[in-house]
Amino acid sequence: MAPGAMSQWTRSLSEAQPVPYWLDDPGRPRPEPALTTSETCDLLVVGGGYSGLWTALIAKERDPRRDVVLVEGREVGWAASGRNGGFCAASLTHGLPNGLARWPDEIHKLQELGTRNLDAIQAAVARHSIDCDFERTGEIDVATEPYQAAELRAWHEEMSRRGLAEDVEYLDAEAVREQLNSPTFQAGLWDRRGVAMLHPAKLAWGLKRACVELGVRVYEHTPALTLKPYGTGMTVRTPYARVRARQVALGTNIFPNLVRRVRSYTVPVYDYALMTEPLTPAQLASIGWKNRQGLGDSANQFHYFRLSADNRVLWGGYDAIYPYGGRVRAEYDDRPATYAKLAGHFFTCFPQLEGVRFTHAWGGAIDTCSRFSAFFGTAHQQKVAYAAGYTGLGVGATRFGAEVMLDLLSGERTERTELQMVRKKPLPFPPEPFAWTGIALTKWSLARADAQGGRRNLWLRAMDRLGLGFDS
DSSP, X not given: OOHHHHHHHHHTTTTOBSSOGGGXXXXXXXXXXXXXXXXXXXXXXXXXXXXXXXHHHHHHHHOTTSOEEEEOSSOTTOSHHHHSOOEEESOSSSSHHHHHXXXXXXXXXXXXXXXHHHHHHHHHHHHTTOOSOOBOOOEEEEEOSHHHHHHHHHHHHHHHHTTOOTTEEEEEHHHHHHHBOOTTOOEEEEESSSEEEOOHHHHHHHHHHHHHHTTOEEEOSOOOOEEEEETTEEEEXXXXXXXXXXXXXXXXTTSOOSSGGGXXXXXXXXXXEEEEOOOOHHHHHHHBOTTOOEEEESSSSOEXXXXXXXXXXXXXXXXXXXXXXXXXXXXXXXXXHHHHHHHHHHHHHOGGGTTOOEEEXXXXXXXXXXXXXXXXXXXXXXXXXXXXXXXXOHHHHHHHHHHHHHHHXXXXXXXXXXXXXXXXXXXXXXXXXXXXXXXXXXXXXXXXHHHTTTOOOHHHHHHHHHTOOOOO
16 A cells, blocks of 8 residues: 555545544434433333334333333433444344354244334334435445455355345446446345435434333433342332333343343444545446445455435444453544545545545444344343344344344243244353454454455364354
């Protein structure tokens, strides 16, 4: 990489604000007041991200008489739910390959449930008039190396043989560049209906409004500090008061779970993204993108990118930073070295956009588990339910997780609770220093595989056999 090119690319970051674009909105709603007097309720939901919001909303839709309280430690949507790329996928398994490798006997059912879940999200957005720029444009998985193009074609053939290729189209180099013109693209798989693009923070804010309108009592700036049995229910202590509830649903994801034994199943991985200024009509014409799909490349260290409603390009991914000890700290949200790297990759992909500036650059923690897709469970004699481990693909899957938590709390056997995916947990991560050493070795091996035609070394093959993973 030439020094001149690097300085040119980093100049594009000179005015970038280190805040998430989605949250930098003058229409951001005011937070609800903090809880200052003790409450009682049927269901307490802890966490004001998608996981908690969907749980509270669906609980009231299932039974309008249910008394529901939601507490959020800061503001609704401030963390992963307001910082992500806005890819709302039907997949419940972090992509079809991961699901097929782990639950081959259930994959058709998982695909069906995922499609129904995405349909339900679209219906809820319409029913509650949530203005979140929802566009069901699909996603293209692009190849930027010859071996990736061959793998995509072979994978599409396997999907077709298994009856899993509905609405999925293989695109050769010419066809993929007709959709989005980059000299780096060599092939693509277009999932036409399985992914929607949306404004993630506006979805969270809209869900909060819908919850309040249905009678959910929402308290922000109210962290849940402890969880203990109390009579026939549970009690949660907050800084100023307590909440006594018959049942509790935990949607805290990457933040320390109030059920301590669950904590070893997730680690925080920091992901970073850039947002450009709005493209001019000429700039947009130079790259095409008339169908406005989301895109991701096929490398182990991959990028994801999409258009916003006002034609900015969000460009994120590649680096996946695990802090030693698994600590979640605000200072990790900003990483200029990664921003510079991402800017260079952006202009390599789209050289015709030379001169475009980035207005926002940000990062945040993702709750990663060893099988890449969410896990579920109960505690305290089924009075507490939890879901976590979405590994960066939770915009859509958290709604499914909310339904699973409510099913588990009800004690009912449903098509969701009968799934092996729901009944079994991933392997936990080992303690330090073994977690950091294993993740560092895996990251090094993944980067090496990308540089060597996708060839996986002995370490990665061993991880594959154990069903363990780590991704960018």
